[in-house]
Amino acid sequence: MLLSKNRLIRRRAVIGLLVLAALALLSLSYRQGSAGVVGDIQRSSASATAPVTDAAHRVAQPFVDAWNWTTGLIHAREENSRLRMYEQQYSLLLTKYQSLKDQNASLQQLAHFRSTASVATRYGSVSGTVIQQSPDAYNGNILIDLGTASGVYPNDPVVAPSGDGGGLVGVVAPNGCTASTCWVRLITDQASGTGVTSKVLGSTATGSLTPSSGTPGLLDLELVPVADVVNNGQTVVTAALRGRLQALLPPGIPIGRVSKVGQNDAEGATAYKDIQVQPFVNFQDLSDVLVLKVRHAG
Amino acid sequence: MLAEPSRPLMDTVKLVPLVFFLIVLQVAVTPLFTPYPGGPDFVLVVVVALALWRGMETAAVTGFFGGLLLDAMTFAPLGLSSILYVAAAVVIASRVEPDPDAIAISPRRRPGNLVGWTLLAALGVQVGDVLLHLLLGTSIGFSYLWRDQIVPSVIQTGLAALILSPLLRRLFRPDLRPDVPGIATA
Numbered sequence: 018m019l020l021s022k023n024r025l026i027r028r029r030a031v032i033g034l035l036v037l038a039a040l041a042l043l044s045l046s047y048r049q050g051s052a053g054v055v056g057d058i059q060r061s062s063a064s065a066t067a068p069v070t071d072a073a074h075r076v077a078q079p080f081v082d083a084w085n086w087t088t089g090l091i092h093a094r095e096e097n098s099r100l101r102m103y104e105q106q107y108s109l110l111l112t113k114y115q116s117l118k119d120q121n122a123s124l125q126q127l128a129h130f131r132s133t134a135s136v137a138t139r140y141g142s143v144s145g146t147v148i149q150q151s152p153d154a155y156n157g158n159i160l161i162d163l164g165t166a167s168g169v170y171p172n173d174p175v176v177a178p179s180g181d182g183g184g185l186v187g188v189v190a191p192n193g194c195t196a197s198t199c200w201v202r203l204i205t206d207q208a209s210g211t212g213v214t215s216k217v218l219g220s221t222a223t224g225s226l227t228p229s230s231g232t233p234g235l236l237d238l239e240l241v242p243v244a245d246v247v248n249n250g251q252t253v254v255t256a257a258l259r260g261r262l263q264a265l266l267p268p269g270i271p272i273g274r275v276s277k278v279g280q281n282d283a284e285g286a287t288a289y290k291d292i293q294v295q296p297f298v299n300f301q302d303l304s305d306v307l308v309l310k311v312r313h314a315g
Numbered sequence: 316m317l318a319e320p321s322r323p324l325m326d327t328v329k330l331v332p333l334v335f336f337l338i339v340l341q342v343a344v345t346p347l348f349t350p351y352p353g354g355p356d357f358v359l360v361v362v363v364a365l366a367l368w369r370g371m372e373t374a375a376v377t378g379f380f381g382g383l384l385l386d387a388m389t390f391a392p393l394g395l396s397s398i399l400y401v402a403a404a405v406v407i408a409s410r411v412e413p414d415p416d417a418i419a420i421s422p423r424r425r426p427g428n429l430v431g432w433t434l435l436a437a438l439g440v441q442v443g444d445v446l447l448h449l450l451l452g453t454s455i456g457f458s459y460l461w462r463d464q465i466v467p468s469v470i471q472t473g474l475a476a477l478i479l480s481p482l483l484r485r486l487f488r489p490d491l492r493p494d495v496p497g498i499a500t501a
Contacts, residue, residue: 032372
């Protein structure tokens with residue numbers, strides 16, 4: 018018991034002394050700051066241990082670098098996969114943006130045509146989208162998302178954007194309409210068999226425009242007398258009359274530009290010019306169209 | 316009985332280089348690896364191990380001088396760490412070995428788990444550090460201290476205890492007191 022009591026006293030003394038010393042040092046430290054004895058002790062111990070800490074730092078630095086390199090590599094891989102994901106998303110957005118941009122451009126062209134072309138202002142119009150196109154070269158038909166419910170009827174002219182306006186692409190096919198869709202027969206349709214009554218602006222030349230049999234995609238302006246003066250680059254539009262006949266389409270719808278003029282002056286040759294017309298509209302890229310409601314108005 | 320007087324000397328021989336090495340590690344190396352201001356407290360791990368296996372005095376003296384060296388090397392207010400380590404040593408040792416009188420008549424308790432006690436001690440020391448700094452006029456936002464100082468430091472000190480446990484156990488292996496026979500069980 019005596020031993021344990023001595024031990025208890027010793028323990029309390031040791032702890033008490035340590036606590037007192039710590040408090041005294043703490044008080045001194047706060048009273049003198051870094052200027053007094055405490056500051057000197059700290060500076061001395063720091064300078065004494067500096068080589069050791071410096072060595073430890075140098076030894077540890079390669080491991081730190083290795084650690085940073087490893088974590089950096091992992092981070093870079095994560096970042097790489099994230100960037101790939103962003104790239105895919107961006108690519109999709111870019112495609113969508115381009116598509117919308119193209120659609121916007123064509124709609125602007127149609128809007129311009131609708132507001133400036135006299136034929137459009139005269140009859141009124143409705144815009145639609147091509148939802149189906151013939152997959153071969155034999156049939157020149159497209160299906161549009163406009164039907165009788167939209168006021169579209171057979172033989173209404175259909176215009177597509179071109180340049181800063183529009184150009185004729187075809188007419189709504191007879192018996193080709195439902196309430197919500199209509200088939201349109203393109204003016205380049207080889208199977209059509211009928212021509213579009215047309216005239217050359219700046220000339221007295223009037224004729225019938227049919228698909229060129231030799232060069233798909235081009236049109237031939239037929240039945241133009243050799244006496245009429247026609248030059249390359251002149252614009253061809255729909256005409257109201259040919260002789261005494263009433264034309265199917267209203268006059269003034271742009272169709273294309275004369276790309277080639279020829280005539281055979283030999284004896285016994287035909288008395289008509291050989292005129293080729295390049296349509297304004299790109300028939301390979303039809304997406305938005307404008308239907309002039311000619312029959313509806315009539 | 317012959318080996319008894321040499322043990323404090325042997326402990327001192329082991330403790331001085333160990334504590335110095337761990338303080339250097341704590342001051343110069345671990346801050347390079349930890350993203351938080353709060354890092355592992357190796358000195359506290361040693362103090363807890365000594366409180367569990369060597370008794371209050373050894374742990375308190377080690378904590379005092381270890382804290383002194385730590386404060387001196389880091390230009391912290393001298394005595395601040397010392398008082399916290401001494402308090403940790405006293406609290407833990409008194410829980411493990413409450414009363415010397417009781418020791419005389421009862422067998423020594425089974426030494427506590429080093430990691431568990433270290434976690435508790437680290438939390439106590441961190442909270443005590445905050446309180447002391449508050450008393451001394453330094454106030455930092457508690458949420459910042461909790462997130463960046465206290466929690467990281469407690470977790471990393473616990474991990475340090477787990478890693479250092481085999482070494483400390485080997486150096487300061489706990490043993491049952493040979494002079495206390497224990498209570499006979501009928």
